[in-house]
Amino acid sequence: MMQRKIAFIGGGNMAAAIISGLIASGYDKKLITVSAPSEKTRTRFSQNVGVLATADNVKAASEADVVVLAVKPQLMREVCDGLKGITDIDQKLFLTIAAGTAVQLYRDILSPNLKIIRIMPNTPSLVGEGVSGLFADDKTSAQDKAFTTDLMSAVGKVVWVEKETEINHVIAIAGSAPGYLFLFLEAMQEKAVSLGFQPEQARELILQTAKGVVALAEYEQDLGFNQLRANVTSKGGTTFEALNVFDKKGLKPTVDEAMQAAIDRAQSMEIEFSLAKKS
Ligand SMILES: NC(=O)c1ccc[n+]([C@@H]2O[C@H](COP(=O)([O-])OP(=O)(O)OC[C@H]3O[C@@H](n4cnc5c(N)ncnc54)[C@H](OP(=O)(O)O)[C@@H]3O)[C@@H](O)[C@H]2O)c1
Structure with a gap:
């Protein structure tokens, strides 16, 4: 460089x-x-x-x-x-x-x-x-x-x-996203511990699954996330039942609302910091 x-x-x-x-x-x-x-x-x-x-x-x-x-x-x-x-x-x-x-x-x-x-x-x-x-x-x-x-x-x-406004969209999609993904891992670990797993054992199971999912998505780069999900979900099976719960509880609208909250906060920070300059 x-x-x-x-x-x-x-x-x-x-x-x-x-x-x-x-x-x-x-x-x-x-x-x-x-x-x-x-x-x-x-x-x-x-x-x-x-x-x-x-x-x-x-x-x-x-x-x-x-x-x-x-x-x-x-x-x-x-x-x-x-x-x-x-x-x-x-x-x-x-x-x-x-x-x-x-x-x-x-x-x-x-x-x-x-x-x-x-x-x-x-x-x-x-x-x-x-x-x-x-x-x-x-x-x-x-x-x-x-x-x-x-x-x-x-x-x-x-x-x-x-466009500059898109930087605030990147904040919602990538900048703040490690927080969302850690929350998901944390919730899974809590359930695993409640089932009697040691936290370290649960961590290993969950982290290796997360790494594997990323590797699979990179390997199958022509497949969209929805297709990858469909590929691991057989009708009436265990994943199907779990995903039904996420669907009924409104996971997608919740993610939408959470990401929008990150964008709104980034925009309001821009206003706060520009006003702070003038005060
Ligand atoms: N960490 C992330 O993942 C991440 C992600 C995206 C964006 N950012 C952005 O990156 C920026 C830095 O984040 P960070 O996590 O690296 O912060 P940080 O670890 O808190 O470091 C801030 C640094 O600023 C120095 N500093 C404080 N007052 C100063 C002054 N008057 N003049 C010069 N240096 C001064 C501090 O010096 P001392 O060490 O001497 O106290 C410290 O080294 C932030 O604006 C943050 O929003 C961070």
């Missing part, structure tokens, strides 16, 4: 995952700087990971070609306020991984012509199995987009969306 000087503002779990992925794919450590307030985080990056670390966000961003904004969404305005006035800001590429922070928020604070790409990764990125939704508008070049594709490919797959 292209090697550019890159500064991570914030050195939390997601920044650490992306940096590990970059290094594993051959990125030059000397081109990576992490800026974080705590000594503990900086030491972890400089000594254990071998990249540069600083407490000075402005210095890190000023010296970089690419600035990855990797702090919590509620801190983003304060952090960006601190970066105002960096010279050549429009020459740099900014990437943000914070949910609920619109492109316009960054342009309002930093520069009206800011080159900014929104990235919505998900937690499996921490083990290199993530998927990220990416959005850029026409201020960003094809080369910047290619760089960002390579960057996030270091921790999983990437999907570009055409």
Whole structure:
């Protein structure tokens, strides 16, 4: 991949995952700087990971070609306020991984012509199995987009969306989805334990089933999920009876409502954070 000087503002779990992925794919450590307030985080990056670390966000961003904004969404305005006035800001590429922070928020604070790409990764990125939704508008070049594709490919797959509103849809489909799937696994484990299984034994049965289901769907890539489900369901059999219960209890409308709630929350966060700027 292209090697550019890159500064991570914030050195939390997601920044650490992306940096590990970059290094594993051959990125030059000397081109990576992490800026974080705590000594503990900086030491972890400089000594254990071998990249540069600083407490000075402005210095890190000023010296970089690419600035990855990797702090919590509620801190983003304060952090960006601190970066105002960096010279050549429009020459740099900014990437943000914070949910609920619109492109316009960054342009309002930093520069009206800011080159900014929104990235919505998900937690499996921490083990290199993530998927990220990416959005850029026409201020960003094809080369910047290619760089960002390579960057996030270091921790999983990437999907570009055409409209910024679709980033909030990616949040519902992938960003928040590990939570839904863990809930399902948790409910299955609780039932298994109530039947007398040890939690570890139940965990193994459930996790291996989940892995197997993913492997099967990848193997049978021409089959839709509905067909895969039909293939494991014989009329009058055990799976049939279980699926009937999900159907009667309204699993699909419940999933629809839950995903819509995630989208609505992402949209309201965008409004909250843009209003916070003006107050
Ligand atoms: N984790 C996920 O699965 C995930 C998924 C999608 C999106 N995201 C987004 O990714 C962003 C980071 O998430 P995370 O889980 O990596 O968070 P995190 O583990 O809480 O890390 C936040 C980092 O920000 C640093 N920080 C705090 N104040 C700062 C400041 N003023 N200047 C510079 N750095 C500052 C902290 O530094 P110290 O370590 O020194 O305290 C910490 O390293 C969030 O916006 C989150 O919404 C995360």
